[in-house]
Amino acid sequence: MSRDIHAWLAELEDIPGTRVFTAARARQGYHLNQFAMSLMTPENRMRWLADERGYLAEWQLTPDQADAVLARDYNRLLDLGGNIYFLAKIFSTDGLSFLQAVGSMSGMAPEDYQAMMIAGGRSPQGLRSRKAGT
Amino acid sequence: MARLTAGIASSHIPALGVAIDLGKRGEPYWDAALKGYDWTRDWEAAARPDVVILVYNDHATAFDMKIIPTFAIGCGDRFAPADEGWGPRPVPVVEGHPGLAWHIAQCLILDEFDMTIINDMPVDHGLTVPLSLMFGQPVAWPCKVVPLAVNVVTYPPPTGNRCWLLGEAIARAVASFPDDLNVQIWGTGGMSHQLQGPRAGLINRAWDTRFLDDLTADPQRLRHIPHIEYLRETGSEGIEMVMWLIMRGALGAVRELHRHYHVPASNTAVGHIVLEVLP
Numbered sequence: 096m097s098r099d100i101h102a103w104l105a106e107l108e109d110i111p112g113t114r115v116f117t118a119a120r121a122r123q124g125y126h127l128n129q130f131a132m133s134l135m136t137p138e139n140r141m142r143w144l145a146d147e148r149g150y151l152a153e154w155q156l157t158p159d160q161a162d163a164v165l166a167r168d169y170n171r172l173l174d175l176g177g178n179i180y181f182l183a184k185i186f187s188t189d190g191l192s193f194l195q196a197v198g199s200m201s202g203m204a205p206e207d208y209q210a211m212m213i214a215g216g217r218s219p220q221g222l223r224s225r226k227a228g229t
Numbered sequence: 230m231a232r233l234t235a236g237i238a239s240s241h242i243p244a245l246g247v248a249i250d251l252g253k254r255g256e257p258y259w260d261a262a263l264k265g266y267d268w269t270r271d272w273e274a275a276a277r278p279d280v281v282i283l284v285y286n287d288h289a290t291a292f293d294m295k296i297i298p299t300f301a302i303g304c305g306d307r308f309a310p311a312d313e314g315w316g317p318r319p320v321p322v323v324e325g326h327p328g329l330a331w332h333i334a335q336c337l338i339l340d341e342f343d344m345t346i347i348n349d350m351p352v353d354h355g356l357t358v359p360l361s362l363m364f365g366q367p368v369a370w371p372c373k374v375v376p377l378a379v380n381v382v383t384y385p386p387p388t389g390n391r392c393w394l395l396g397e398a399i400a401r402a403v404a405s406f407p408d409d410l411n412v413q414i415w416g417t418g419g420m421s422h423q424l425q426g427p428r429a430g431l432i433n434r435a436w437d438t439r440f441l442d443d444l445t446a447d448p449q450r451l452r453h454i455p456h457i458e459y460l461r462e463t464g465s466e467g468i469e470m471v472m473w474l475i476m477r478g479a480l481g482a483v484r485e486l487h488r489h490y491h492v493p494a495s496n497t498a499v500g501h502i503v504l505e506v507l508p
Contacts, residue, residue, distance in 0.1 A: 201429040212492070
């Protein structure tokens with residue numbers, strides 16, 4: 096392989112406001128993501144909604160991960176190894192759409208986020224690279 | 230013999246499926262995103278493919294973190310629309326083509342692409358939304374489907390060049406299948422979107438437009454775009470566009486028949502193109 100895996104991985108961490116779902120995050124978030132996946136069945140969704148803490152106790156989440164799930168702190172969950180398509184099981188169970196949940200991670204009010212999207216979305220200008228500032 | 234006649238690329242945004250299922254076409258927001266597919270539905274009614282090889286990604290539906298196949302091919306008789314957390318979409322069951330699928334699987338493995346073979350899996354919006362966009366709301370889908378699932382969730386996804394080469398190998402496999410079949414290949418996902426973090430909502434119309442242009446003007450450039458460029462320029466989920474290169478790699482010389490680009494549908498830039506294989 097001609098590619099330097101360490102340089103390749105380092106570049107993935109250079110993008111502002113973004114957590115690329117690398118192997119390290121996949122390892123860190125394995126139980127968190129599998130917990131979220133369990134919400135794919137109606138029975139589990141009912142049990143979860145009836146007793147969130149009790150349900151979480153059945154999974155090997157770290158205390159930080161469990162707190163972030165209970166707080167629905169999605170940016171924190173991304174930092175702790177959560178992947179958006181798995182976290183979607185949690186916010187879908189709460190009745191949130193992708194537009195609402197994703198918008199909330201941007202720190203913007205829902206109507207401001209929606210207005211930005213309708214106006215053409217967020218420009219990549221200045222958000223491509225931390226190092227280069229481009 | 231089986232022959233590849235056309236390629237289609239399209240976003241597979243779940244909200245477009247919901248808009249179709251709930252009859253929201255009358256709303257200007259959804260009409261703007263969906264109307265670019267009207268041309269294609271008419272064209273497909275005349276093109277009448279027997280089989281579509283449908284390249285898509287699973288979104289934590291059939292595959293969770295237990296097993297992560299890079300390239301998986303659906304060889305079963307049928308694939309049920311998945312319950313993604315709010316009940317299955319009200320769309321027909323997807324009929325497979327096990328004969329062609331197993332033929333392609335064997336050819337690809339002998340061609341040194343080590344495929345994962347799937348006999349039984351539910352299919353999520355990544356596969357069913359493009360069917361709805363291209364065929365509308367029939368009681369049964371008008372063709373068989375060979376699902377080809379690509380990992381673009383856990384890094385690293387396959388490189389664009391690897392996807393292109395897989396497409397070339399699929400074309401060779403189709404050409405050696407003895408039945409007389411009209412086959413299309415669809416690449417789905419994209420275009421620019423980021424569904425996470427403070428940079429959520431990123432859209433890059435200029436980059437997307439050049440990508441659409443170069444599917445005909447300079448496809449060789451596209452196969453060498455590195456992962457980091459998709460991430461920086463098109464958002465973390467823009468990486469799905471490597472799946473378009475499986476479609477493009479399978480086609481050889483083409484001409485563009487139709488395209489549609491619209492921002493936004495939900496968080497995403499809708500991109501769609503129809504390519505006809507030149508004889």
